[in-house]
Amino acid sequence: MIFSAPSLTETILLITIGVSWLIQLWFLLVRVRPLAFFKQAQTRSSFQEPVSVIICAKNEAENLKKFLPLILRQNYPAFEVIVVNDSSEDDSDLVLASIKQKHPQLYYTTIPKDRKFSHGKKLALTLGVKAAKNKYLLLTDADCQPAGEDWLKEMAQGFAGNQTEIILGFGGYEKRRGLLNNLVRYDAFFTAIQYLGFALSGKPYMGVGRNLSYTKALFVNNGGVKKHAHLLSGDDDLFVQERANQQNTTVVIKAAAHTHSIPPASFQEWLQQKRRHLSTNRHYKTGVKSELALEPLSRQIFLFTSAYLIIFNTFALVAIGLIVIRLSIQLILWRRAAKELNQGSLYWSVLIYDWLHPWLLLLAQISNRKRRNKYRWK
Incomplete structure (x- = not known):
């Protein structure tokens, strides 16, 4: 059988699929594999230093009523919970006053509504940090439910390392029926694979405010969120972006250390949430931005080139082989990551x-270009 040399077009397609496949393989083995095979270090001595839990809440009366008592009943020897009620127009103050009667370790303050002055979550966060009495801070949201009564204890164990200043945790969404819930949970899982995988491979770049911990000294001594105070988003990821490094950052992903949030009720609500989160990406470090852009770009190039070769070209077997190898490695690593993050x-x-x-x-992202700097914390 005589084989003819590939044409110029075929050569370009083969080079394209090969390069994009290698880039995808690099991401899987370098960025995802550390999370997939991560084993939480077992500390000999239990960390029991006092911790301040900070929650910023805006019109969250029902969620505070439902989830705040669970946080106040944590199995931990010394902690306080600080709720900053940010200009709420519902019954948040009444709910907080009622819960305070049963839980003296709850402290709360209210930012009055000012129609002349608009602010985001960063002001509430800054006030919460300033009010905190303890050296160690644990952040979550009003609509988050801790995995159990050991959530605080498990997250705090990350500070057992002498150099630890930042702890990255996992915050997922409640499992419900429907395609929207599947999308929301997948998106949170994918995001976690990225930021936890990057951190475990020595390049931490973000955390999520649903489950994030750091020292008060790190926040106060570095001006808190001052550098990006003009942005209405980024109270969590941009702070971690600026202050996290390989030495001072720890990952805690035990199932008992997770939080679960109420998922968006509609696609538009989820899309608005993603717009707000993605609006801070352009402020990431150049290397991180490049990697985060290269991964989906190389993935789409690989998938479309593979489809073209399979449908229109004689190199279908090459494309199929590369797809099978990549997908097999991906499913193995993602299955292990899903097990670590309790995502079934x-x-x-x-x-x-x-x-x-x-x-x-x-x-x-395209929607963000039309809405830049117009987000409000609702």
Whole structure:
């Protein structure tokens, strides 16, 4: 059998699929593998230093009533809970006053509504940190439910290391029926794979305010969120972006250390949430921005080039082989990551969202260009 040399077009396609495949393989083995095979270090001595839990809440009366008592009943020897009620127009003050009667370790303050002065969550966070009596801070949101009564204890164990100043935790969403819930949970899982994988491979760049811890000294001594105070978003990821490094950052992903949030009720609500989160990406360090952009770009190039070769070209077997190898490695690593993050069989959703998810994020990014600096914390 005589084989003819590939044409110029075929050569370009083969080089394209090969390079994009290698980039994808690099991300899987360098950024995802550390999370997939992560084993939480066992500390001999239990960390029991006092901790301040900070919650910023805006019109969260029902969620405070439901979830705040769970946080106040944590199995930990010494802690306080500080709630900053940020200009709420519901019954948050009444709810907090009622809960305070049963839980003396609860402290709260209210930022009065000022129609002449607009502010984001960063003001509430700054007031909460200033009010904190303890050296160690643990942040979560009013709509977050801790995995159990050991949430605070498990997260605090990250400070057992002498150099630790930042602890990155996992905050997922409640599992419910429907495609929207699957998308929301997949997006949170994918984001966690990114920021936890990057951190475990020595390049921490963000955390999520649903489950994040750091020292008060790190916040106060570095001016808190002053450098990006003009932005209405980024109270969590931009602070970690500025202050986290390989030496001072620890990851805690035990199931008992997770939080679970109420998922968005509609696609538009989720899209608005993504717009707000993605609005801070342009302020990341150049290296991180490049990697975060290169991964989905190389993925789409690989998938589209593979589809073209399979449908229109004689190199279909090459494309199929590369797809099988990549998908096999991806499913193995994602399955292990899903187990570490207690996400069950969610990893199978990659078969749908591997190509769809980047386009949804692109939709959010395009919308951001029209809405830049117009977000408000609601």
